[in-house]
Amino acid sequence: MKMPHHVLSADQFNPEILEIIFEEAERIRKADAINSVLLEKPLQGKIIPLLFWEASTRTFISSFNAVVKLGGTPVPVLNAGKFSSVTKGETLEDTIRTCADLKADAIVMRHSEAGSAQMAADILDRYAPWVHLFNAGDGKGEHPTQMGLDIYTIWRNKKEALKKGELVVALAGELSDSRVFHSDAKVLIKWGVKKFILVSEKGNDLPDDILAEAEKKRIPYIKTTDILEYAEEPDVWIFTRLQLERKKVLGKILKIFPFLRPWVRRRYNQRFGMTKKLQARMKSSALAMHPLPRVGDMPEWMDEDERAVYLSRGKDTESQVTNGLYFRTAQLKLTLAGA
Amino acid sequence: MKMPHHVLSADQFNPEILEIIFEEAERIRKADAINSVLLEKPLQGKIIPLLFWEASTRTFISSFNAVVKLGGTPVPVLNAGKFSSVTKGETLEDTIRTCADLKADAIVMRHSEAGSAQMAADILDRYAPWVHLFNAGDGKGEHPTQMGLDIYTIWRNKKEALKKGELVVALAGELSDSRVFHSDAKVLIKWGVKKFILVSEKGNDLPDDILAEAEKKRIPYIKTTDILEYAEEPDVWIFTRLQLERKKVLGKILKIFPFLRPWVRRRYNQRFGMTKKLQARMKSSALAMHPLPRVGDMPEWMDEDERAVYLSRGKDTESQVTNGLYFRTAQLKLTLAGA
């Protein structure tokens, strides 16, 4: 099982590779809990620019800390968009080659345009094939680490059921627009699950190719607009916020009638977010997951519920954010420094 | 004497705790002067995000260097406001919890809204009580380190008089609006001084509760609009710039008549800033202090005067900025790594 040279897309990661990363993440996590100073430093002497053209405090700090925990040196370039020579007309390709020529060993990049990570990887393959590219999100494109940390969270908490294909997984809300739903669904189909419950507005569906893939693997899926209809079944719930910035028509309407905005959001949250009614009917062993940020779709009162795993509730409780840190650390280590 | 778990407000620091920090600051300063490489590294392996939602180069570099001198790893997040997921709707609370889940050992935060540091500390106490919060200024709210470095500067230069309660302290200018004046005054009242000289526009007074506190401790204060009236008395002078951004009415007037702005500022500087006349009459042993930035209220010609201690004049001269660095370093060390 070889790690991909670049981390570009969730599609690169099948269950076998993911489990190798998960096991490594567990090892690093345990060593870190004992003594962060004594962690191995396999990235010592390695320089890793974090080129962030787009805002994301969480992903930035997570990447920074992952590099540091492995002994590497992150080079923080926030707001690369405004800051870089782009104002003088520099292309993404030249910026990437410049990083390589400045002796970067890897580049973590975040960009607003879909496809830009692939473009960056292509130019590296051509001119500096020893440099690794990590896609930390490119617009509507990919965000492979978010998928990784989601599945890692399921694996940590439901390992046996996941491996036996016995999980019922609910995806709620922006099925058509959320790239994380797509990546998560694709990997879960590869792994095999018992059933998907797809809760959304009529027509807001997972892409056809993903549904076709599920059918090919004989994984049943149920579409519903009523989140309570099958509320007792799922072992795993994944929610996501209303993504108005991706809705062209609705976006235009709300620009003209901005006072409708809170109403639109509230309605989405009531139908596809966490509610007291849903909380009462969810399995007691279920996981309530959310990629964050949340905008009312995962209310703060849920944070105290033991099933909430998006943020921790103290030292030994589950947190997708913490899982993301160790997933990233393990992935960096395995990619740059081997097993 | 236990250090507070979070550093939120100047009110947390009484003379006893401050002296413990000052003594530690002296130790670190001496060790650093001998060999910065050989400094102890009590924060090794510790990760400390510097979340700056608001601009402040001085506080940012000071915090960064303090963490580095102790062997810790600062995570620079400048312009967190624009950069964070706030644009997608993330709350301060979720950002703080995210930092905790990303294995931050402490957070240094700077924010434009009063009360935000307390809010951040509250959420940490609830979900990640092992993480320390350092308030590096929250708008009109608190900026405890500025108080600490001011008093540290007085302690270094006038220790005996400070401890005997023999100092005459003048505060000049924005008595009503400057949070640093308030914090400094409160701690000096706890410590005991001989007298306050309060120089300001009529009505621009220290808050009533502070004056009441002084009266309770039988510390006399004299209000005057004429900075020269008692010019020979003070052992310590603290100045501050005209803070137009905090003046609602005057601010509006100056928006309509912007050509009045230089005139307003010049008048303030002549009445409540340093002047040649004042310089000539100040005690030869007095300290001229200023929190910086200055806007003409502390003219450059004063920099050569030995009584000026806001910035250094060479290797072994006094500097509030340097004192701030070591105060911060000592505070970080004592808070995170014990005595």
Add this chain to the structure above:
Amino acid sequence: MKMPHHVLSADQFNPEILEIIFEEAERIRKADAINSVLLEKPLQGKIIPLLFWEASTRTFISSFNAVVKLGGTPVPVLNAGKFSSVTKGETLEDTIRTCADLKADAIVMRHSEAGSAQMAADILDRYAPWVHLFNAGDGKGEHPTQMGLDIYTIWRNKKEALKKGELVVALAGELSDSRVFHSDAKVLIKWGVKKFILVSEKGNDLPDDILAEAEKKRIPYIKTTDILEYAEEPDVWIFTRLQLERKKVLGKILKIFPFLRPWVRRRYNQRFGMTKKLQARMKSSALAMHPLPRVGDMPEWMDEDERAVYLSRGKDTESQVTNGLYFRTAQLKLTLAGA
């Protein structure tokens, strides 16, 4: 041969000093290629703020990595302009003194105003003469490192001819406005070359004092508007992009008729940039150099040509960007830690 205390201007560097830096750069480069972890750390314990008031990803990452390779600690302050206390009215001088008082050992600064680096160095000389200033570009002013890396690139590839004064050097395009052309020309005149070919729009000439200096040293120069006229002669070609931001009249015209912009640029690129015709007629051993960023004046198809040295084409090919990193590293080391 003593290194200058501050690095302010290309004029400080004569061939003797440059060769000392080049030799050191070669040593560091070789050691780094063997094992970056084992590099000497002469800047250990040293703190070096990178104060960038102006955008430049390349210079920022290059400076950051240079400091890191020597074991020092860079303090990243991007967008210092917006971020610093300048909004509250702080002067450049106070920011620089603040850095010194915060125990900076050196400051790398990038600013948009010509002369600001000299101003910063002056204030350091007065108040903190042990702190070194590195000018990483100040507007239309100086950018000494760009000169250094250009000449280093020539030295690496044409050492004998350079030292014997046998090189024919072509400068193409913005002769009057590009500070790098000026710095490069001045140093090459000191070193001695066989001939300059100056290709530009009529009247877009090198400054008179530089031409006078060439005449004094009996170095012939030929002015031409036709880049192909002497295309076979040069051993070294240095190109640069059309710098519209420095053209007042043309800039105003293009603001009124923005649709002319692509046409103006295309015309410049065809006349003073790289073209297929020029490529066909250039000496097979020539160097095609460019300071980057490029805006069509150095087309991507040229990148595969072995004579292109602005960016690398794989592990052991030449790159001005890489040369810049090691030149900077050597300069930092020699300036801060001696030979």
